[in-house]
Amino acid sequence: MPERIADDGVPKTSAEKAGVAAVAAEIVAKAIDEEEIDVPSTGQEKPTQGIFVATEATHRKERTERIARRLLLFGTLILVLPLLAIILNLVTKALPILSLDFIWKNPGSDMVSGGIWAPLIGTIYIVFFSLLIAAPVGIMAGIYLNEYAPNNWFTRIVSLGVVNLAGVPSIVHGLFGFGALVLFAGLGKSVLAASITIAIMTMPVLITSTREALAAVPMSFRQACWNMGATRWQTIRSVVLPNSVSGILTGVILEVSRAAGETAPILFTGAAYYFAVPDNGLAKIFPYAPDEQCMALSYHLYTLSKQVSNVPPELKYGTAVVLIGLVLAVNSVSIAARVYLRSRKKW
Amino acid sequence: MSNTTSTAVAKVSFRNVNVSYGNEIALRDVNLAIRRNTIFGVIGPANAGKTTFLKCINRTIDFVPKVKVAGEVCVEDVDVSTMRDVYNLRRRIGMVFPLPVGLPLSIYDNVAYAPRMAGSRDKHALDELVERCLRQAALWDEVKDRMKQLGTKLSGGQQQRLTIARALSHEPEILCLDEFSIAVDPVTTMKIEDVLVELRESMTIILVTNLVQQARRLADDVAFFNKSELVEINSTDVVFGENPANRLTYDYVRGHFG
Numbered sequence: 001m002p003e004r005i006a007d008d009g010v011p012k013t014s015a016e017k018a019g020v021a022a023v024a025a026e027i028v029a030k031a032i033d034e035e036e037i038d039v040p041s042t043g044q045e046k047p048t049q050g051i052f053v054a055t056e057a058t059h060r061k062e063r064t065e066r067i068a069r070r071l072l073l074f075g076t077l078i079l080v081l082p083l084l085a086i087i088l089n090l091v092t093k094a095l096p097i098l099s100l101d102f103i104w105k106n107p108g109s110d111m112v113s114g115g116i117w118a119p120l121i122g123t124i125y126i127v128f129f130s131l132l133i134a135a136p137v138g139i140m141a142g143i144y145l146n147e148y149a150p151n152n153w154f155t156r157i158v159s160l161g162v163v164n165l166a167g168v169p170s171i172v173h174g175l176f177g178f179g180a181l182v183l184f185a186g187l188g189k190s191v192l193a194a195s196i197t198i199a200i201m202t203m204p205v206l207i208t209s210t211r212e213a214l215a216a217v218p219m220s221f222r223q224a225c226w227n228m229g230a231t232r233w234q235t236i237r238s239v240v241l242p243n244s245v246s247g248i249l250t251g252v253i254l255e256v257s258r259a260a261g262e263t264a265p266i267l268f269t270g271a272a273y274y275f276a277v278p279d280n281g282l283a284k285i286f287p288y289a290p291d292e293q294c295m296a297l298s299y300h301l302y303t304l305s306k307q308v309s310n311v312p313p314e315l316k317y318g319t320a321v322v323l324i325g326l327v328l329a330v331n332s333v334s335i336a337a338r339v340y341l342r343s344r345k346k347w
Numbered sequence: 348m349s350n351t352t353s354t355a356v357a358k359v360s361f362r363n364v365n366v367s368y369g370n371e372i373a374l375r376d377v378n379l380a381i382r383r384n385t386i387f388g389v390i391g392p393a394n395a396g397k398t399t400f401l402k403c404i405n406r407t408i409d410f411v412p413k414v415k416v417a418g419e420v421c422v423e424d425v426d427v428s429t430m431r432d433v434y435n436l437r438r439r440i441g442m443v444f445p446l447p448v449g450l451p452l453s454i455y456d457n458v459a460y461a462p463r464m465a466g467s468r469d470k471h472a473l474d475e476l477v478e479r480c481l482r483q484a485a486l487w488d489e490v491k492d493r494m495k496q497l498g499t500k501l502s503g504g505q506q507q508r509l510t511i512a513r514a515l516s517h518e519p520e521i522l523c524l525d526e527f528s529i530a531v532d533p534v535t536t537m538k539i540e541d542v543l544v545e546l547r548e549s550m551t552i553i554l555v556t557n558l559v560q561q562a563r564r565l566a567d568d569v570a571f572f573n574k575s576e577l578v579e580i581n582s583t584d585v586v587f588g589e590n591p592a593n594r595l596t597y598d599y600v601r602g603h604f605g
Contacts, residue, residue: 221451223410224444224448224450227405228516228517229438230461230464239450347449
């Protein structure tokens with residue numbers, strides 16, 4: 001057999017599987033040549049005798065099967081086509097302006113020229129700081145709720161709160177951030193206030209994804225550890241976390257893409273209409289103090305589209321493409337990580 | 348309900364133990380004593396409370412929601428519910444459950460898990476311990492060349508022996524086996540049974556089994572549970588003889604039960 005087969009004999013990669021399938025097909029083909037085995041025909045010629053006659057019921061079943069298949073395929077296409085259309089439309093219209101220069105340059109102060117560096121780095125800032133807050137808190141809460149929390153009224157109320165918080169519209173988070181952080185806590189409109197607002201918004205989903213990742217680790221592993229005298233924390237650290245880290249990370253990364261795209265929560269809490277960053281040196285990459293406002297891609301796109309006249313269309317489309325590109329890139333990282341980690345699944 | 352205990356302190360004793368899960372009674376007024384360095388067989392149909400009985404001893408019953416335990420479960424005459432260091436108690440008791448659970452770690456790490464969690468770091472001592480436990484569980488020869496491989500990738504029977512090796516790794520005083528032979532082939536079962544007889548020299552073994560003949564082969568004393576109650580506890584000869592104390596026992600061990 002030319003293909004490499006894993007030592008336990010089970011093909012691991014799709015290439016190996018294809019190899020095995022090819023070999024199997026070959027064997028069957030040989031067997032047919034030599035032994036003249038009757039192969040069930042594939043429908044061209046209908047057998048007319050005995051149990052092989054297709055009854056009316058069989059035909060009905062096949063018809064239903066065909067219809068169901070086509071309907072479901074139709075649903076899938078409806079889902080994918082708009083997405084492809086949007087991306088195609090955006091990219092073709094943005095093509096004249098898309099370049100490294102466009103990404104690397106500050107927007108012009110008249111808002112109708114220049115690049116998008118300031119909003120891009122601002123979005124990265126907000127996402128980074130929000131993650132710095134949301135990820136530890138969300139993961140810790142998720143671990144507590146899934147591994148420690150007794151099933152009592154308190155836990156149930158917290159779980160209910162988490163679910164409902166995830167359903168709160170983002171504009172409400174924005175207004176809450178404005179009232180609680182910008183005004184009451186005195187943070188002012190700033191990177192910090194915006195990041196905390198985004199963190200509060202993303203935390204419930206992080207908690208839920210962490211819980212799901214942990215719940216996917218079989219209970220029997222925990223019991224085995226407890227029976228050997230391991231404490232709950234030892235069990236979590238040695239067996240539960242190492243086997244759920246892929247799921248937890250996926251949740252975190254997906255939250256990044258969500259945080260990058262949100263406009264409403266930062267509208268009142270930190271997004272600046274125009275705030276160019278220094279054009280050279282380290283200050284270009286680390287331009288903001290936490291108490292300063294910053295530009296953000298999503299808000300910048302909104303300003304370009306609605307609040308400034310005479311913006312060249314390719315500038316808007318270029319901004320949109322970069323924003324979507326950022327989100328898609330982050331999502332692909334998440335998918336790649338998941339595929340990789342799933343291939344190393346340990347049970 | 349007499350017991351043949353002659354030594355001063357029984358290894359494990361139950362005094363008026365009642366266990367319920369919510370409204371469902373799992374054990375009703377159980378009294379028994381298990382002699383040290385014997386094999387104690389526990390037989391009985393499904394839902395008789397056998398597994399609950401085991402869980403009471405190492406207090407993993409605490410993890411069951413809505414559980415209520417009344418009465419005293421004693422190990423070496425100390426009530427387990429009063430023990431502060433329950434993790435130490437669990438290390439003194441090895442547990443093997445019906446379905447094998449290989450932890451998603453390497454074979455070596457599976458066996459070294461409990462000692463490590465207890466704070467053992469000496470590589471050399473761990474190596475020796477792992478080898479000894481795997482030999483005792485009749486698994487060493489099959490895995491000695493692939494200790495780095497995942498324990499979860501072993502076959503069912505091998506995983507069960509791995510579980511037994513793991514249960515031995517914390518050098519327990521009591522070894523509890525809950526129908527360990529379900530996922531193991533007959534030849535390996537025999538090998539493990541031989542090991543159990545050897546281990547009896549150094550520990551007390553509690554063997555829950557659905558194979559009454561296994562209890563007959565191995566056990567010194569046998570307890571028969573039915574419908575959450577301890578029907579009879581007696582020496583193996585009596586339980587399997589012509590005159591066990593209870594008619595139900597006679598019927599059960601002869602297979603015309605119910």
